[in-house]
Every structure is written in structure tokens, then in C-alpha cells.
Amino acid sequence: MSKRKFLLFISFFFASAILLFSLFLLTPSKASAQGEYAGIEQCAMCHEDLVKSFKDSIHGKKGFELRSDKACETCHGPALAHVEAGGDKTKIKSVKALSSEEKSDICLQCHERGTQMLWNGAAHESRGLNCLTCHSVHNPKAEKAQLLSKEPELCFNCHKKNKSQILRASHHPIREGKMNCSDCHNPHGTQTEKLISANSITEKCYECHTEKRGPFLWEHVPVREDCSNCHDPHGSNHQKMLNAKMPFLCQRCHSDTRHPGTLYDQTQIVSNRLFNRSCTNCHSTIHGSNHPSGKTFLR
Numbered sequence: 001m002s003k004r005k006f007l008l009f010i011s012f013f014f015a016s017a018i019l020l021f022s023l024f025l026l027t028p029s030k031a032s033a034q035g036e037y038a039g040i041e042q043c044a045m046c047h048e049d050l051v052k053s054f055k056d057s058i059h060g061k062k063g064f065e066l067r068s069d070k071a072c073e074t075c076h077g078p079a080l081a082h083v084e085a086g087g088d089k090t091k092i093k094s095v096k097a098l099s100s101e102e103k104s105d106i107c108l109q110c111h112e113r114g115t116q117m118l119w120n121g122a123a124h125e126s127r128g129l130n131c132l133t134c135h136s137v138h139n140p141k142a143e144k145a146q147l148l149s150k151e152p153e154l155c156f157n158c159h160k161k162n163k164s165q166i167l168r169a170s171h172h173p174i175r176e177g178k179m180n181c182s183d184c185h186n187p188h189g190t191q192t193e194k195l196i197s198a199n200s201i202t203e204k205c206y207e208c209h210t211e212k213r214g215p216f217l218w219e220h221v222p223v224r225e226d227c228s229n230c231h232d233p234h235g236s237n238h239q240k241m242l243n244a245k246m247p248f249l250c251q252r253c254h255s256d257t258r259h260p261g262t263l264y265d266q267t268q269i270v271s272n273r274l275f276n277r278s279c280t281n282c283h284s285t286i287h288g289s290n291h292p293s294g295k296t297f298l299r
Contacts, residue, residue, distance in 0.1 A: 036080040040071035043079065046087060047072075053138050068110070075106050075137070095132070103130040115188050115197075122189025134187070151180045155187075162234045170242075171235035184233070202227050216288030218295050222253065223287050246278040 044051040054060050054072065068074040075095065082092035095103060108119065111131075119125050124133075134154060152174050156163040166174050173179050181187075184204055186197040198204035205227045206213045212223070222229040230249060231241045238245050244252070280286055283297045291298075 036078055037070060037073050038079040038083045040073075042083050043072045050138050057137070059137065074109075100128050100130040103132050107131040107135075115186050118186075118189030118191065120189075123195055124187060125189065151182060155181045165232065165235035168235035168237050170237065170239055172233065172241075200226070201233075205233075212287045214288050216290055217292070218289040218297065220286055220288055220297065246280065250279045 040051060040054075051072070058064070060071075073079050075093075077093040079092050082088060085091045095106065098106075104119065104125065108116065152163075152166070165171070174181070182197075184197065185195040187195060189195065190197060192199060192201075194201070196204050198207070202224070212227075227233070228243075230243060232243050233241065236242055238249075242249055285291070285294060285297045289295075289297050
């Protein structure tokens with residue numbers, strides 16, 4: 001056989017193999033039949049209540065249809081085999097039977113951007129939580145009430161310490177319903193500590209407490225560094241949500257003797273600054289001062 005005939009034979013062989021392989025892929029099979037979609041009307045034949053709640057939810061709106069026209073089968077997978085088998089649960093994807101990671105993966109097929117983009121590897125995901133821990137897909141009205149009017153209670157299911165802090169005398173108006181946990185935190189994940197939805201804790205505080213932002217001629221270093229150096233944002237039994245009562249709070253840093261010294265010095269057993277006195281009685285501009293002589297933050 002000449003070299004030319006050999007090359008023609010090889011070319012014909014590979015072309016025939018590719019054609020046969022293509023015909024094999026296009027031939028209907030039992031496996032492909034199982035991958036066919038039934039449609040939402042078929043789902044409604046048995047799951048009327050679930051389909052109705054789905055249509056009432058955000059997932060049943062037009063925006064969802066533009067992204068996926070498979071409705072229920074977007075999450076549960078092709079359902080034709082399930083229907084033909086008379087509702088055999090082994091023929092369809094049961095979300096309840098999935099692992100925590102797999103449940104979140106279904107949601108992240110669409111919710112992979114925005115506030116959810118940092119979910120993988122974030123604090124809640126790394127602790128085994130998933131989207132369905134907090135969200136209800138089939139009951140949107142209950143979910144709305146749960147996530148808005150009762151959002152703190154949802155968070156308090158796990159964060160018991162924070163719940164006790166909110167009940168203290170000085171607190172943010174969370175239990176009064178004027179704030180929610182998500183006003184400060186992004187539960188889906190952030191690049192900052194404590195899931196703070198800002199570049200830092202201080203920057204988040206400045207969103208409401210703008211008068212503390214400055215710039216100031218004289219800056220109080222602990223204030224510029226982190227508001228939580230002095231304040232507990234979840235609640236405290238001291239005024240202004242302070243971490244400790246004055247003057248003890250200030251004397252954690254200002255521990256030199258005499259004025260503005262410690263409560264105990266060489267001349268008296270107990271300083272007269274212990275009762276009915278506060279460092280801010282004189283140093284009232286403690287967050288910062290623009291006065292030329294305001295180095296010591298005096299009023």
C-alpha cells in the first residue's frame with residue numbers, strides 16, 4: 001500500500017468513527033428520557049400548594065423566568081421520569097436529602113453576585129450553614145416576616161450572647177424594631193471581621209454617627225482605630241454602650257499617677273473621682289477636637 005492510500009484510509013477511518021459517535025449521542029436513550037423536563041403544570045397536578053406559593057414568590061416573577069424557564073425544575077432537576085413513575089421520589093432531586101454544601105450550590109447558580117458573592121468560605125458557610133437555614137423558598141410570606149420584622153430573632157437562634165446584650169439598658173434600637181442585624185452585618189460573607197458590611201467597624205459606625213467622623217485637628221487614637229475599643233455595639237449596662245464605667249474605662253490606657261491618674265494614689269486611699277465624677281465632665285470632646293488648644297479634648 002502506497003503512502004497516499006494509507007493516509008486516505010486513516011482519514012476515512014477517523015471520519016467514520018466521528019460520524020458514528022455523533023449518531024450515538026443523538027440517539028434517544030433511556031438516560032436522556034430521564035433528563036427531560038415535565039413543566040410546572042405537571043408539578044401543580046400533585047403539588048398545587050407549593051406551586052401556588054412559588055408563583056407568589058420572587059422566584060415566580062418575570063425576572064426569574066428570563067433567567068430560567070424551568071420553574072420548579074430549576075432547583076429540583078428534570079421531572080419527567082418522576083412524573084411517569086407516578087411520583088417516585090428517587091426519580092427527582094430531593095433538596096432535603098442534599099448535603100448543606102449542595103443546597104447552597106443550587107441557590108448560588110443564580111445568586112452568585114452582589115451580597116452573596118463571598119458566601120463560600122465565609123463564617124456561616126464554614127460552620128455548616130446553608131441558604132435554607134435562614135430562607136424559605138416555598139413560603140415567601142413567612143420568610144418576609146421572618147427576615148424583616150423578626151430578623152433579630154432569627155439571628156438569636158445561634159447568637160445567644162448577642163441576644164442578652166440587646167436586653168441590656170444601653171443598646172441600639174434593635175429590640176424596638178428600628179434596626180436589624182443586617183444594617184451592620186452581611187450574613188452572606190464579607191472581607192472584614194465580624195461580617196461587617198463596611199471596610200471597618202469604625203467606618204460602619206460613621207454611617208450613622210457622622211459627627212464623630214472628623215477630620216479633627218486633634219484626634220483620639222483609640223477612636224480613630226476602632227469604636228469598639230470603648231463601645232460595645234450590641235449593648236451594655238453602662239451609659240453610651242461603654243465597655244466599662246468611667247473613669248475605669250479611660251484608666252485602662254491613662255494609668256499614670258496623680259491627675260489624670262488612677263483611683264488609688266499616694267495621698268488618698270480612694271480618689272474623689274470615683275463617685276459622681278467622669279472624665280468627660282472636662283474632656284467632653286473625647287472623639288476629637290478642632291480647637292487650637294484642644295490637645296487634651298477639653299470642652
